[in-house]
Amino acid sequence: MLTVLEPEGLYPDTALEDALFAGRIRLLRGGGESGLAALPDALCAEAEGLFIFRNWLRAEDLPRFPKLRAVVRMGVGYDRLDRVALAERGVAVCNVPDYGTTEVADHAVALALALRRGIALHHDLQRGDSPAAWTQVETPLIQRLGEQNFGILGLGRIGTAVALRARAFGFDVAFYDPHLPNGVDRALGITRCRSLEALMERTDTLSLHAPLTRATTGLVDEAALRRLRPGAVVVNTARGPILDLDALERCLRDGHLAGAGLDVLPIEPPATGPIPPLLAAYRARESWLSGRLIVTPHSAFHTPAAYADIRLKSAETMHEILTSGVSANRIPLQAE
Structure with a gap:
């Protein structure tokens, strides 16, 4: 029987996974979010498959998993995995790209609308007791x-869902994604850059939907932000390191x-590292930022239905890759 390890103890039981694995795969579980280093060696030694949700899987972790054949990232992004080290070991890497699409798209557009309609601004003003507010x-x-003009960086599943929503609100929508074939723009009725x-030069409201890779880390830097139209709004529901937060602070502060x-x-x-100046100003409720x-706590994906999708789709993907060696969700190394 194949053995799979879920290190974080995410769910109260394993009934869903056990039913899907149908006696072909045995699911072992860890006990929390303290990282892979806290797992007993005996559990790691048995694992042929490994689920990763919040943990990081680095090259130095791999010797503890001598039987490892497959890793399923329980989410869309795979930047928590050292894919080069996994490839050198011959370990298959998969993600779950088709969960939470509607939630993240709704969240991105909600952030844009809350800002563009002044909802957050007027809400903040009503906290005071001045009649002038x-x-x-x-x-x-x-x-x-x-x-x-609404600009989308990265037109995958979520970016496409955002494009459809933005169009429905009347925005003129454009996108940049060098990895897509021609014709996508015509099918969606949007403009390709x-x-x-x-x-950037044509965008009033920018929404980021690219994966985090070496190429996209720091991609939206100060030079890029300065190309946006004056008075632009930036929304990021993708990955934090794509956007230079200090550059964002400077561009907000100078208007x-x-x-x-x-x-x-x-x-x-953010409490696990130095507090960026922008976040410090936000927490201090400095008037210029009112x-x-x-800021929301990486919660764009969050609904009970999305959590259920993560669980089911991750189990389905693990079953496919371990029993057949094939999965539509397998990530090739060159995807970086």
Whole structure:
């Protein structure tokens, strides 16, 4: 019988997985989120398959898993995995790319709308008791959506779902994604930009949906942000390191950008590292940032239905890759 390890003890039981594995795969479980180093050696030594959710799987972890044949990342992003080291070991790597698409797309558009309609700004003002707060604020943040250009960086499943939602709200939508074949723009009724610079120069509201790779780390830097139209809004529900947070702070502080919505940060949770100046100002409720920044705790994917999808689709993917060696969710090394 094949043996699979779920290190974090994510769910109260294994009934769903046991039914799907049908006696061909035995599921072992760890006890928490303290990392792979806390797992007993005996568990690691038996694992032929490994589920990864919040943990990081690094090259130095692999000697503890001598039988490892497959890793399933329980999510879309795979930046928590050392795929080069796994490839050298001949370990198959899969993700779950088709869960949480609607949730993340809804969240990204909700952040954009909350900023562009001044909801966060006026909400913040009502916390005070001054009668003068009961008014409408004149700000570059608030614009008619139908006169705005909405730019999408990365047109995968989530980026496509965002494009459809943004169009429904009247935005003129464009995207940049060098990995997609021609024709996608016509099918969706949106505009394709052939470079990041071209996308930025026409964008009033930018939403990030690229995976985190060597090529996309730091991709949206200060030079890119300065190319956005004055008064632009930036939304990131992808991965924190794609966006230079210090550059974002400078562009917000000097007024080039009107606002930002962040569901992801370069270091999560932020308490585990140095607090970026932008987050420090946000926590201190500095007046210059009032209503211009919304931060959520990497929760864009979160619904009970999405959690159920992660569990089911991860188990299905693990069953496929271990029993047949084939899965549509397998990630080739060159995807980096």
